């Protein structure tokens with residue numbers, strides 16, 4: 150017996166652990182995730198108690214206070230604590246990242262599998278479909294969808310981003326499935342009478358799951374960035390603090406020297422995007438056996 | 443004389459128009475129950491294409507494939523799935539034949555489930571144990587991943603998987619050519635044993651005449667998509683009629 154008992158993921162984890170930058174990014178991602186969970190708990194708490202949350206109470210007496218020991222990141226134009234709002238903003242950012250992924254990833258995976266596995270006319274149609282999507286200017290399309298969806302705050306943002314960002318994953322999955330379809334284990338599965346759906350989703354999909362994980366880690370921060378742009382443009386969240394809204398309100402006073410809100414939100418966004426991107430890249434390398442040892 | 447498989451005027455053409463490849467041309471042969479029927483020929487002569495047509499991984503362009511009295515050449519859907527229980531295949535490459543992300547026993551349980559063999563997972567796992575014993579593997583090994591096995595062990599697993607549906611005919615496409623010589627002999631012995639214990643017939647594809655001589659009852663020599671000579675192994679190898687067969691034999695020093 151060959152005693153090489155490491156699985157693909159076990160191997161990847163071993164390599165990832167040696168990469169200090171990747172581990173630092175993983176720490177950051179975990180930190181942000183905990184903040185998001187904390188933000189959700191705080192939000193629910195005040196919702197159940199049915200009182201206004203402290204981070205949205207306005208107090209004009211303390212508007213535009215610079216960072217101090219009472220307000221570490223200062224206050225905004227309505228006297229609200231920037232740090233508390235920044236933390237609540239993580240919650241919205243994660244919601245956007247996760248919900249849009251739950252729309253885009255299934256579409257990309259299912260269409261990619263169908264195209265790669267069946268080929269022929271099915272493939273032609275799906276390639277045509279994603280080429281059409283890819284040729285449209287993304288942000289305009291997202292804005293159009295968000296406009297069409299009746300108010301409902303973030304729903305338009307979710308759908309807009311979700312329905313436009315599946316193309317890259319679909320392409321990747323299609324290519325991977327085409328490769329696997331030719332392998333003997335798939336031929337054997339066909340000869341054994343397994344159905345196409347079973348072969349695609351139970352047998353091939355686990356072999357390409359790394360593509361999906363890596364895609365998720367790369368598209369998550371992109372979706373957060375898009376939410377920021379959309380909130381900034383006035384579409385999306387109302388009421389709850391999001392980073393887009395904060396940047397939008399902060400930009401008004403930036404030239405008067407009220408630098409703190411803009412600065413801290415930008416740093417947070419930068420760190421989140423960077424952490425996910427670097428971790429995603431490291432994961433992709435760690436999962437590629439040709440690049441290692 | 444009863445025949446298990448009877449192939450008549452079978453053609454396989456890949457693609458259309460100018461770029462098409464006529465891989466199998468007007469091939470006719472039969473296999474009796476429990477017989478090991480060899481198919482030899484140089485690389486690219488159409489052996490795998492013929493084997494895949496018989497097991498219906500490739501659609502034949504024309505001709506009939508009679509299996510136990512039914513023409514299976516154009517079976518579809520449910521009927522084709524039933525045919526899968528009669529004919530199975532073992533492939534040349536034991537490394538690519540197993541799903542790297544699935545425990546080898548789970549892959550067999552999956553097959554049993556799809557064909558509704560056994561009432562529950564317990565019964566199916568018990569069947570996996572039987573199959574592993576039948577091919578000479580430790581039953582406990584069924585719950586490991588493919589990368590933990592050697593080539594010969596993998597080929598045994600592939601044979602166990604093919605036997606799961608209790609087929610009457612096994613298409614073995616160069617089942618030992620990727621293995622070390624010592625391991626080759628063990629796998630060939632296993633195939634002989636299965637023939638004896640299960641009345642299993644084989645379409646045994648090989649380019650190794652020594653192996654064919656050892657294990658096959660009858661043999662067909664394929665050249666450029668056509669069968670140019672066919673008969674009992676001893677007759678064909680000791681007294682070849684066709685010029686191409688003689689050339690094939692000359693290329694092997696031991697004959």
Ligand SMILES: Nc1ncnc2c1ncn2[C@@H]1O[C@H](COP(=O)(O)OP(=O)(O)OP(=O)(O)O)[C@@H](O)[C@H]1O
Pocket residue numbers: 456457463465483484485486487488489490491492649
């Ligand atoms: N899917 C396919 N599409 C197009 N042409 C094919 C396909 N499969 C095989 N061929 C061609 O058909 C011919 C016969 O191939 P086949 O694989 O049946 O030969 P073989 O005798 O099994 O060869 P080998 O000993 O190398 O396995 C070759 O010319 C091959 O290139």
Ligand SMILES: [Mg+2]
Pocket residue numbers: 489490491615
């Ligand atoms: Mg071949």
